Amino acid sequence: MAQSALRIFSYLPNPRVWKALIAAELCGVHVEVCGDEPRRLPEWLWDFEARPLEEEERSASSPHARVGKRGFTQTLYKTDAFLVAHPYGTVxxxxxxxxxxxxxxxxxxxxxVARAAASDHGLYGRDGYQASRIDSFLDATLVFAREAQVYLLALRQMTPELHRRMQDALEFYLDGIERALGDAPFLAGDAISLADIAFVCDLAQFLNERRARGLLEEAGLGIATEGEPNAHPRAFEHLFRLAETPAFAKHLGGYLDHARSELAR
Ligand SMILES: N[C@@H](CCC(=O)N[C@@H](CS)C(=O)NCC(=O)O)C(=O)O
Structure with a gap:
């Protein structure tokens, strides 16, 4: 078997991992993935040689025991070497x-992943300026994704302030996407790039918010994506069209079905 260019450890499935897997598919790179369902990751040793721990290895006195900081409330078992390689301790x-x-x-x-490809596939642009423009979209997408993460983790304790902040962040992000797609078929120009991949995966993950409509209504609030895709038709058309192409569909599968049927109404 071909040697992997990268090994990824994570909870699975994870749209953040799909970014790498979609790119790997498009540029012929082999990526190895290991992990488990989100609720089982606290039972794993977080390490390059990640593995499920025996029950007796999972104790507060373990040298690897750490307090989960973001998205995990339980004790996690991260080796010192893992934290050297991953100073923020995230997956x-x-x-x-x-x-x-x-x-x-x-x-x-x-x-x-794009850098590991043997042939020039254009996913990360064809020169330094194009790559920098792709980076611009990746940065804008991370800013959006961080707001979305805070919001999604707080769905059970939503406040009007956090809800308003998310609506503003969503509108700001999608306004830029909409404008970019008015000038070109893909975010960073005439061809698919890393910018499109990150956009699809992060927005698809955010659309899970719609599954929490009941929770938000109990808090007297609506879903932040109400009114989409009318407000940003090009962005949503781009999302759903790309999600159906083979490299994306292989990983997203039916992930967007709930949003697609609701948003089409
Ligand atoms: N922006 C990061 C987000 C990664 C992140 O925050 N991961 C969380 C889980 S959603 C994590 O690993 N938390 C570990 C902890 O709670 O210690 C990315 O795109 O990779």
Missing amino acids: PAAFSPGGAIGVFESNSILRA
Whole structure:
């Protein structure tokens, strides 16, 4: 079997991991993924050699026991080496072959896949300026995704302030996407790039908000994506069209079905 360019450890499935897998599909790179369902990741040793722990290895006195900080409330078992490679201690966590170099942040893992490709596929642009423009979209997408993460983790304790902040962030992000797609068929020009991949995966993940309509209504609030895709038709058409192409569909599967049928009404 071909040697993997990267090994990724994460909870699975994870749209942040799909970014790397979609790029890998498009540029012929082999990526190895290991992990488990979100609720089982606290039972794993977080390491380059990640593995499920025996019950007796999972105790507060373990040298690897750490307090979960973002999205995990339980004790997590991260080795010192994991935290050297991944100073923020987050997943998805990617490693170079052999584990010497940790690559964190899903958009950076996405870039690492494109850089590992043997042939020039154009996913990360064709020169430094094009790559920088793609980086601009990746940064804007991360800003949106961070707001979305805070919001989605707070769905059970939503406040009007946080809800308003999310609506503003969504509108700001999608306004830019809409404008860019008015000038070109893909976010960064005439061809698909890393910018489109990150956009699809992060927006698809955010659309899970719609599953929490009941929770938000109990708090006297509506869903932040109410009124979409009328407000941003090009952005949503781009999302659903790309999601149906083979490299995306292989990983997203029916993930967007709930949003597609609701939004089409
Ligand atoms: N912006 C990061 C988000 C990564 C992140 O925040 N991961 C959380 C889970 S959603 C994590 O690993 N938390 C570990 C902890 O709680 O210690 C990315 O795109 O990779």
